[in-house]
Amino acid sequence: MGSSSKIIFAVLFLCFSTCVIAGDPTLEFEWKVTYGTIAPLGVPQQGILINGQFPGPKINCTSNNNIVVNVFNQLDEPLLLTWAGIQQRKNSWQDGTPGAMCPILPGKNYTYRFQVKDQIGTYFYFPTTALHRASGGMGMIQIHSRNLIPIPFDKPADEPDGIQINGQSTKVGDANAKPLFTFEAGKTYRFRVCNVGLRLSVNFRVQGHTMTVVEVEGSHTVQNVYDSLDLHVGQCMSVLVTADQTPKDYYFVVSSRFAQHPLSTVAVIRYANGNGPASTELPPPPPVSTKGIAWSISQFRSFRWNLTASAARPNPQGSYKYGKINITRTIKLVNTRSSSNGKLRFGINGVSHVDAETPLKLAEYYGVADKMFTYNLMKDDPQEGNKVEVAPNVVNGTYRNFVEIIFENHEKTIQTWHLDGYSFFAVAIEPGRWSPEKRKNYNLLDALSRNTIQVYPNTWAAVMTTLDNAGMWNLRSEMRERAYLGQQFYFSVVSEARSLRDEYSLPETQELCGIVKSLPKPAPYT
Numbered sequence: 202m203g204s205s206s207k208i209i210f211a212v213l214f215l216c217f218s219t220c221v222i223a224g225d226p227t228l229e230f231e232w233k234v235t236y237g238t239i240a241p242l243g244v245p246q247q248g249i250l251i252n253g254q255f256p257g258p259k260i261n262c263t264s265n266n267n268i269v270v271n272v273f274n275q276l277d278e279p280l281l282l283t284w285a286g287i288q289q290r291k292n293s294w295q296d297g298t299p300g301a302m303c304p305i306l307p308g309k310n311y312t313y314r315f316q317v318k319d320q321i322g323t324y325f326y327f328p329t330t331a332l333h334r335a336s337g338g339m340g341m342i343q344i345h346s347r348n349l350i351p352i353p354f355d356k357p358a359d360e361p362d363g364i365q366i367n368g369q370s371t372k373v374g375d376a377n378a379k380p381l382f383t384f385e386a387g388k389t390y391r392f393r394v395c396n397v398g399l400r401l402s403v404n405f406r407v408q409g410h411t412m413t414v415v416e417v418e419g420s421h422t423v424q425n426v427y428d429s430l431d432l433h434v435g436q437c438m439s440v441l442v443t444a445d446q447t448p449k450d451y452y453f454v455v456s457s458r459f460a461q462h463p464l465s466t467v468a469v470i471r472y473a474n475g476n477g478p479a480s481t482e483l484p485p486p487p488p489v490s491t492k493g494i495a496w497s498i499s500q501f502r503s504f505r506w507n508l509t510a511s512a513a514r515p516n517p518q519g520s521y522k523y524g525k526i527n528i529t530r531t532i533k534l535v536n537t538r539s540s541s542n543g544k545l546r547f548g549i550n551g552v553s554h555v556d557a558e559t560p561l562k563l564a565e566y567y568g569v570a571d572k573m574f575t576y577n578l579m580k581d582d583p584q585e586g587n588k589v590e591v592a593p594n595v596v597n598g599t600y601r602n603f604v605e606i607i608f609e610n611h612e613k614t615i616q617t618w619h620l621d622g623y624s625f626f627a628v629a630i631e632p633g634r635w636s637p638e639k640r641k642n643y644n645l646l647d648a649l650s651r652n653t654i655q656v657y658p659n660t661w662a663a664v665m666t667t668l669d670n671a672g673m674w675n676l677r678s679e680m681r682e683r684a685y686l687g688q689q690f691y692f693s694v695v696s697e698a699r700s701l702r703d704e705y706s707l708p709e710t711q712e713l714c715g716i717v718k719s720l721p722k723p724a725p726y727t
Contacts, residue, residue, distance in 0.1 A: 206664050212476070212487065214363050215488045215489070216352075217584060218252070218572045218616050220377070220521045225263070225265045225266055225267070225347075226266060226267070226533065227266070227267040227268075227269060228260070228262055228267070228268055228269065228272070229269045229270075229271075230260070230270045231270075232251045232252055232258065232270060232271065232272050232273065232274070232681060233251070233252055233253075233273045233275055234249060234251055234272060234273065234274055234275055234276060234280060235249075235250050235253070235275045235276070236248070236249065236250070236252070236276060237249075237253065237255070238252040239255045239336075239337055240591065241255075243653040244574045246485060247336070248336045248707060249276070249328065249333055249336045249337035249338035250336040250337060250338075250704075251338060251340065254284055254340075255337045256337070256339055256341065256690065257326070257337075257338060257339060257340030259338055259341045259342075259343065260341070260342045260343070261343055261345075262317055262342070262343070262344055262345070262395040263317075263320060263344065263345045263346070263347055264317060264319065264320060264321050264344055264345070264346055264347050264350075265316065265317065265319070265347070265569075266316070266317055266318060266344075266540075267314070267316050268313070268314070268315055268316070269312060269314050269638070270282075270313045270509070271310060271311075271312040271313075271314070271552060272305060272309040272310060272311055272312070272313065273309075273687065274305040274306065274307055274309055274310065274311075275307075275308070275625075276307060277307050278307060278308065278330070278331065278336075279296045279304030279305065279306055279330055279453065280300065280304060280305045280328060280330050280333065281299060281302060281304050281305065281328065281329045281330045282313070282317070282326050282327065282328055282329070283296060283298055283326065283327065283328075283329045283675075284297060284298035284313075284324065284326045284416055285324055285325055285326065285327065285435065285619060285621075286322070286325075286342070286419065286437070286624075286652045287315065287317060287320065287342065287451065287478050287625065288318065288622055288623060288670060288671070289364070289621070289622060290313055290318045290319075290668075290670055291613070291670065291671060291672070291703065291704045291705050292315055292316075292672070292704075293562055293621075293670075293671075293672025293673050293674060294481045294562070294672075294705065294707065294708055295312055295314060295315040295710060296328050296620065296621055296672070296673075296674070296675070297313070297326075297329055298557040298558075298560040298561060298675045298691075299329060299330065299560060300556065300560055300593075300595075300673055300675055300691045301560055301561070301562045301672070301673050302560055302562070302711075302712070303560055303563070303711075303712040303713060303714035303715075304330055304714075305712070307519035311712060312655055312710065314454040314708070315629075317344050319417055320344050321344050321345065321346050321416075321419060321421075321511065322343075322344055322416055322417075322419030322420070322437070322439075323341075323342075323344075323393040323394075323395065323416060323418070323419075323437040323438065323439055323587065323605060323640070324341075324342040324343075324344070324395075324416055324418070324419070324437060325339055325340060325341050325395045325397055325437065325541060326339060326340055326342060326501075327339035327343055327397060331453045332361055332682070332685055333680065333687070334681045335399055336666075340667070341395065341399070344392055344419075345706055349469070351435060351506055352421070353407060353415070353421050353424070353509070354413075354415050354424065354441060355485065357388075357389050357390050357391035357441060358385065358388035358389060358469070359389055359404060363487045369487070372467075373452070373481050373483065374478075374481045375469055376478060378469045378631050379424045379469070379472060380450070380469045380471035380654035381453060381468035381654060382470060382471075383470075383471050383472070383696055384444035384470060384471070384472050384473065385444060385472075385473050385474050386444050386472060386473070386474075387443075387444060387445070388443070388444050389441050389442065389443045389444070390441070390443075390444070390561055390570070391439055391440070391441055392412075392439065392440050392441075392442060393437065393439050394432060394433055394437065394438055394440065395432075395436070395437040396433060396435065396436055396437075396713050398434055399434070399436075399680065399681045399682065400616075400680045400681075400682065401434065401436060401457045401458070401460055402431060402433040402434060402458040402459055402460075402544075402655070403431070403432050403455050403456065403457055403458055403462070404429050404430065404431050404432070404455070404456050404457075404458050404486050404487055404490040405429065405432060405453070405454065405455045405456075406428060406429035406453075406454050406455055406484050406519055407442055407451065407452075407454075407470065408411060408451040408452040408453070408454060408470075408479060408480065408484055408548075409444060409446045409449065410442050410443070410444075410445070410446060410481065410486075411426050411428060411442075411678065412426070412427050412429075412440040412441070412442055413425070413426050413427075413431060413440060413441040413442075413503065413557060414427065414438060414439070414440050415439050415440065415441055416431070416438060416439035416651050417436075417437070417438045417439075417440070417504055417626070417649055417651055417700065417702075418436065418437055418649075418651035418653065419624060419649060419650070419651065419652070420506050420507075420624075420649050420650045421506070421507040421510035422504055422507055422649065423504075423505040423506070423507050423647075424504065424507070425503050425504075427440075427500070429486070430498060430500070431458055431485065431487070433615065433617045433653070433655040433679075433715065434562060434617045434679040434680060435579065435617050435619050435679030436617065436653045436655070444472065446472075446699070447475075447477075448472035448473070448474060448475035448476065449472055449476055449477035449478070449479070450469050450470065450471050450472070450477065450478050450479040451469075451470045451472075451479050451480075452468065452469065452483060453467065453468045453469070453470055453481045453482075454466075454467050454483050454484060454595075455467075455471075456486045457658075458486075458487075458489075458493070458497070459489065459493065459494075459614075459615050459658075460711040461708070462632050463486075463726070464485075465483075466639070467483070469698045477695075486623040486707070488553050488614075490570070494657045494658070494660070497629050497655075497657065498632075498657070499564075500658075501627075501630050501655070502608060502630075502644075504649050505644075505647045505648075506647045506648060506649050506650060507647070508647055512687065522713075523603075523643030523645070523648075523665050523667075524646055526603045526665075527603065528587050528603060528604070528605045528665070529599070529602040529603050529604065530599070530602055530603075530604045530605070531581065531582070531604070531605045531606075531607065531658070532581045532596075532604060532605070532606045532607070533582050533583060533606075533607040533609065533635065534549050534583070534606065534607065534608050534609070534618075534689055535549070535550060535551075535579060535609045535610075535611060536548070536608075536610060536611075536612065536616055536683075537551070537587050537589060537611075537677065538587070539553070539587040539588060539589045541559055541589060541591050545686060546589050546591060546686050546687045547678070547682075547683040547686045547687045547688035548582075548589035548590075548687050548688060549579060549583075549594070549689070549690060550579045550580055550582075550595045551579065551580075551583060551584060551586070551588060551589055551590060552578050552579040552589060552590050552592060552687075552690070553589040553590065553591045553592075553594075553686070553687030553688070553689045554557055554592075554593060554688075554689045554690055554691075555591050555592060555593060555687065556593070557574055557593045557715070558573075558715040558716070559573055559712075559714065559717055560673075560714070560715070561573065561574060561593060561595055561713025561714050562672070562673035563690055563707075563713065563714070563715070563717045564716070565673065565693060565695070565709060565718045566707055566717075566723060567715060567720050567723060568657065568723065569717065569720070571716075572594050572716065573716070574592065574593035575592070575593075575594070575595075575597050576597050576693065577595075577596055577673045578590060578592055579594050579596055579690055589687070591666065591687065592686075593690045593691075594689070594690035594691065595673075595690065596690055596691070596692055596693065596718075597695075598668045598674075598693060598694040599694075600668060600669070600671055600694055600695060600696045600697070601667060601669050602667070602668050603665065603666075603667050604662075604665070604666060604668060605665050605669075606663070606664050606665075606666070606676075607661060607663050607664045608626070608656045608660070608661060608663075608664075608694065609637045609653065609656070609657065609660075609661045610633060610656040610657065610658060610659065610660055610661070611657060613659075614653070614658060615655060615656070615657050615658060615660050615706045616651050616655055616678060616680065616683075617654070617656070617678070617679040618653065618654050618655075618656065618676065618677070618678060618679065619652055619653045619679050620652055620664075620666070620674065620675075620676045621652075621674045621675045621676070621677075622642070622670045622672055622674035622692075622694075623652070623666050623667075623668070623670055623674065624651055624652050624666070624679065625650070625652070625654075625664040626648045626649070626650055626663060626664060626665045626666065626668035627648050627651055627654050627662070627663075627664050628643040628644050628648045628663050628664065628665055629642055629643050629650050629661075630645065630654075630655070630656070630657070630660060630661070630662045631660060631661060632659060633659070633660070633661065635661040635663065639661075639663070640663075643663060653679060667693065668694045670694065671694050671695060671696040671703045671704035672677065672694055673691050673692070673693055674691060674692045674694065675689060675690075675691055676689065676690055676691070676692060677689035677690075691701070699726050699727070700726055701726045701727060704714075704725075704726060705726070706725035706726045707723075707725070
């Protein structure tokens with residue numbers, strides 16, 4: 202599809218809190234994925250719709266709900282959807298990445314079945330096939346706490362279902378602009394915001410109002426107040442905004458960060474019974490260049506995990522006491538830009554990932570992995586140079602090991618990384634190169650447990666996690682072009698016990714493809 206390569210500028214999803222579904226029910230959805238006309242930048246183009254919608258339908262659920270999504274692929278090319286941030290405990294079969302699943306072929310359907318086990322927070326889904334994310338097929342996932350578990354802030358006012366902010370939605374000073382949503386004076390609203398763009402970090406702010414961060418990617422935070430907030434590609438957060446200003450119109454402002462050609466857009470927030478247009482004097486963006494990076498790192502450090510909040514813990518095995526666990530393995534990752542046979546490739550530690558004909562997880566489960574790929578081509582400590590080997594990039598991750606992952610960015614552009622199947626503790630971001638003595642600067646008490654981390658130019662970031670979720674899990678650049686051209690790999694986390702205690706067996710309804718399609722099915726786990 203020609204429009205697949207078109208870049209949508211920094212799309213943001215915004216949702217408001219709605220009623221919590223009681224109990225732990227199964228929520229069922231039927232989605233038809235089609236081509237259709239979208240205009241995210243005000244210019245009509247062919248995009249990907251779900252049930253005729255862009256953004257797609259919202260999954261509004263409660264911790265421990267079972268989710269069933271029957272996806273009918275009415276495109277003319279294969280399709281997969283991933284559920285970014287949903288940990289899929291013991292169940293990488295449903296993760297929706299090409300390394301874990303066969304794609305849904307044109308004219309076919311597949312039913313995803315998974316549980317949002319022990320999670321709350323704000324997430325999104327998107328296509329992982331080709332560059333489909335550039336054309337749509339994405340939507341919000343919001344997971345509420347169960348009724349019996351209090352949240353660490355007063356219940357926000359009830360508001361419309363969901364809102365999308367993207368480029369050029371409103372011109373500053375347009376007296377005829379329709380409001381994006383309406384405030385009632387004195388009430389507080391919860392915004393769930395995700396940056397589902399392809400490459401641009403953004404900053405958002407509400408004219409004349411402050412924002413209180415209450416949740417980032419499934420972790421309740423210490424409730425600090427901000428005038429503006431950076432949000433990097435693939436990241437989500439929740440903020441509270443109180444309608445405590447003079448009743449009139451105000452702008453919700455979004456602008457690019459660290460971009461060569463700055464972009465910005467606005468949308469109108471209108472007070473009920475208000476009188477007067479929004480001021481054309483917009484709140485300024487944060488600083489740029491070196492000062493901007495220092496500003497952003499300071500904001501990152503201010504995001505702290507609210508350890509007193511009652512909520513589902515993101516790691517049920519108890520690794521939230523991460524500061525007292527011995528590190529069993531350190532993996533240092535350096536992103537590179539190179540070429541192979543005259544074509545642009547992105548890589549990690551000298552390897553540029555390419556998907557195999559047979560999904561890696563299936564090849565491993567059927568015992569034919571040696572015919573499809575070589576484990577550990579990528580070494581834990583990168584060598585100097587930009588040469589890359591183009592091959593499936595699979596790293597053995599020892600089950601239940603506690604690992605430290607270092608991301609070093611030697612390039613001139615910001616990077617964002619995501620890990621499927623887990624949340625990790627984002628313990629540090631600093632300028633320069635990492636060395637073991639830098640560990641003394643780690644936050645080993647209340648770092649956020651999350652699933653993405655940004656790495657600024659010429660800086661490093663450190664995260665920690667326990668590999669306690671058996672499966673085949675994708676670690677990737679959230680810059681979709683980079684992931685598509687190789688900047689990703691898969692953690693193979695195997696429980697030698699082959700026990701249902703640790704991992705689910707291959708589902709009976711799972712699609713098979715590649716070399717395993719004609720092979721006898723292995724004995725299920727017990």
